[in-house]
Amino acid sequence: MGSPLLPELEPLAFLLGVWRGTGLGEYPTVERFSYEEQLEFANVGKPYLTYQQRSWVLRDGERLPSHMEFAFWRPRPEGSVEVISAHPNGVAEIEIGNVDGSRVTLHSLRLVTSPSAKEVVRLERDFVVRGDSLVYDVRMEAVQQLLRPHLHAELLRTA
Numbered sequence: 001m002g003s004p005l006l007p008e009l010e011p012l013a014f015l016l017g018v019w020r021g022t023g024l025g026e027y028p029t030v031e032r033f034s035y036e037e038q039l040e041f042a043n044v045g046k047p048y049l050t051y052q053q054r055s056w057v058l059r060d061g062e063r064l065p066s067h068m069e070f071a072f073w074r075p076r077p078e079g080s081v082e083v084i085s086a087h088p089n090g091v092a093e094i095e096i097g098n099v100d101g102s103r104v105t106l107h108s109l110r111l112v113t114s115p116s117a118k119e120v121v122r123l124e125r126d127f128v129v130r131g132d133s134l135v136y137d138v139r140m141e142a143v144q145q146l147l148r149p150h151l152h153a154e155l156l157r158t159a
């Protein structure tokens with residue numbers, strides 16, 4: 001038996017589970033790419049959810065390990081949420097936003113990059129869940145570009 005879900009996590013309960021699917025990536029400075037993703041939102045019995053994401057770029061019949069993320073989703077009163085994330089490309093960020101039914105919109109409040117990271121200035125994300133389907137979009141302001149789409153993915157809940 002897992003830990004019971006604390007009442008403050010109920011507005012985020014629609015995210016719980018393991019999600020798998022595929023996405024399309026783009027940015028003005030890179031070639032379009034497709035990727036596979038596994039995403040898990042889990043309850044650990046504390047007033048946050050853990051979020052772990054792994055992705056694999058699909059190129060020329062190969063499946064190459066790509067981006068990962070580890071984060072904590074902290075619900076706040078009145079539908080707001082704080083997300084604390086670490087990325088392997090040298091980015092650490094705090095995103096804030098809102099949960100409205102089964103739609104989440106987030107934007108980075110603080111984003112810092114390590115000395116060797118590429119320039120990343122801002123991220124924005126939208127997640128929409130309908131039953132066992134999760135669709136998300138990520139927009140990014142980075143490497144001297146304006147805020148532009150980077151990712152779009154459609155995942156299904158598997159567990």
Ligand code: HEM
Nearest residue numbers: 025027029030033035055057066067087091118120142143
């Ligand atoms: C599913 C998640 C993601 C996947 C599969 C993904 C994949 C990719 C790929 C394949 C590229 C182009 C080639 C390369 O540089 O490796 C790229 C570029 C880039 N991505 Fe992502 N990415 C993801 C999420 C993110 C996130 C969350 C950030 C920011 C925190 C980010 C920042 C960047 C940057 C800065 C570039 C470089 C653009 C350039 O060099 O001109 N990516 N991404």
